[in-house]
Amino acid sequence: MAVNFPILDPKSLSPISGLALGFAQAGIKRANRKDVLVMRLVPGSAVAGVFTQNRFCAAPVQLCKQHLLEANPIEALIVNTGNANAGTGEEGLRRAFQTCEVLAKSFGLSPEQVLPFSTGVIMEQLPADKIVAAIPQAVAQLSEDNWFAAAQAIMTTDTLPKAASQTINTEQGPIVITGISKGAGMIQPNMATMLGFVGTNVQVDRGLLQELTAEAANLSFNAITIDGDTSTNDSFIVMATGQSLIRIQSRSDPLYSLFRKGLIAISQQLAQLIVRDGEGATKFITICVKGGKNSLECKQVAKAIAHSPLVKTAFFASDPNLGRILAAVGYAGIDDLDSGKVQLWLDDVWVAKDGGRHPNYQEEQGQAVMKQSEITVTVDLGRGDAMETVWTCDLSHEYVSINADYRS
Template identity: 40%
Template sequence: MSNVLYELKKISSKNIVAPKGFSAAGIHCGIKHKKKDLAILASEVPASVAGVFTTNAVQAAPLFVTKEVVYNTGKMQAIIVNSGNANACTGKQGMADAYEMQKLAANKLGISPSYVGVASTGVIGEMMKMEPIRTGVEKLQLGKSLENGIDFAQAILTTDTVMKNTSYSTLIDGKEIIISGTAKGSGMIEPNMATMLGFITTDANIESKELQAALSEITELTFNAITVDGDTSTNDTVIVMANGLAGNDPLSPSHPDWDNFYRTLKAVAEDLAKSIARDGEGATKLIEVKVDGALNDEEARKIAKTVVGSPLVKTAVFGNDANWGRIIAAVGYSGASIDPEKISIKIGPALMVQNGEPFPFSEEQLTDILKSNEVKITVSLAQGDGHGLAWGCDLTYDYVQINASYRS
């Protein structure tokens, strides 16, 4: 079979249960006042699994449980998720509650607890309300419809204003495989690995080792390339489950269609990452920063993320202010190697800085560009072949309002 790059087909239904063999459910059980807050995602068979988790030294109880499944069991068949309570900084009782959630889901599905992951998001430092979860698990009715996928996606949200869903298909060994994802996150977003939860399903046949390597690499280019407010959560988790029901030969980098799988997984991750950045708390605009000509890709990504994370850049974008001095200052303090006399900067198509010096531009044109709901900033360094992308959002009055009253 030849190494053919097939077209990625975006699936309009954007359904986390679109791949073969997955089902889901989401309900309101009582952790939150009104909105859905409890969900389960399951596979018909144990699936290969990969995970990436927060780099915050303070980690929530569910992460320890899920890491055991990912790193020790190496297979996952289901994950139970709650929103409204992070189960973080809750001591031994919090750990016991996370394990109980694992067992509740396992008993519900008739599978081993060692195949069940746990994820939580919400307020830090409050004990989990377990009784609503106990009764809620019994009420969950898993299914494979679009509505089931929507219920799951809604149940994992906190301050999000919209669901984040995406789905693509491609061909592997001549067979259609589907990769779908859903995520939550709008504040406390500074992943190295923010609060961010991401769940990706696929019916592709791939071993956990190869899946983990692909996810870890793709995470650096997507989830770890976004920032909303510079805060790293205690609960960040991205999980990929691959149940193999598409029937393709096992995937690895030597497989003729590996690039098709990798590009499709990256497309799903990038869609979810950009959706999180676009839905930053109070945000009105998505900001994309592209850096080229850096010494290497790592330096380029560092600069891009520094620029998109600068509060002064973010507020300038919110105010439609073409203040390029804030951009070049962020480039300078990024910690990357630069030559100030070689820097050029564009906002949209408009050149503002050339070789480190002002380039004449129209304030009226730049104001119109900045009024768009997606603002693209390009920084060219003319030092090497490194390139990188990062995404974020503007910083608005509403961000302060949302976070000043989060617990109420």
């Protein structure tokens, strides 16, 4: 069951002028469920993306990277669930491109103007015939108000649709940012078995949008982990339709900071929803590492804690076996770490002082915190001013069951 997952009101998702979404039921893995999503962008839109670092990146990821480098502007996206089209060789590339060709023909575009995305089981050939057959249905459903249905259409083992929206009012008009994400397992950036799509009505220079997309991903989707596995298919796409009067061409533009803040906030919200809906999750855990020499080593320590099966199972059991956290800090890879300067807190309970158990700490205090559904772990490395935050969840019996039965 998702951890403190906010109730999503479909009416809270603001449409993005110039971005229409349509869905269909192709029966890729199961009948009678939305499993194909199409997005149509108004000409002149800017599109940016970041993708998995897994060397076995899926066929659609390979095509997305190629198409984003083409001179032709991106004007359409197609997403399928139920099949990842990863580990499928040249045939996988051919089938992914086939879906681009068919959708492009529907809109009078070239195939290179379409970005394809897939998520699901790895090493099974994409049933392109089913997707192609469903494209007319998805195109017929196109509407700027379909964000909630779009969130449903990209789900796999997710238990709930994930979406967020924000409107920032300015003197030049509203900045509207709306997005959806999916993911519940094989989550460990860079990035994770996650898909994220964010749209905005602002006019943004494409180069700047790419920089902002990478920055937002680093502070959100690249700061979550569920099980330490990096997927073959992760993709995070930001689309700026340019249908508002607000134009952002450089970091010195007056509204740049507002837009950046809004984009990061939506990205973090979507990323945290993935953790809250982690497979078998019962607890949402924030890990803050401060006092590092640089951000890299802070994130390194945070991820060592977040990835540790011993730490995660202790959280599931509400067992304040906090030596496991200190052990993870110690093996995180900081060779010159002075353990005598490390401090550790659970929420506001000071657990470890100067590398050892705090003299005033009582196990009952730690156990009380561990029983909560939301927990913050704070580590101070005592060696600088840098700080990073990572979000994760516990590891439960249900996680094993879900993944043991995934292909059943």
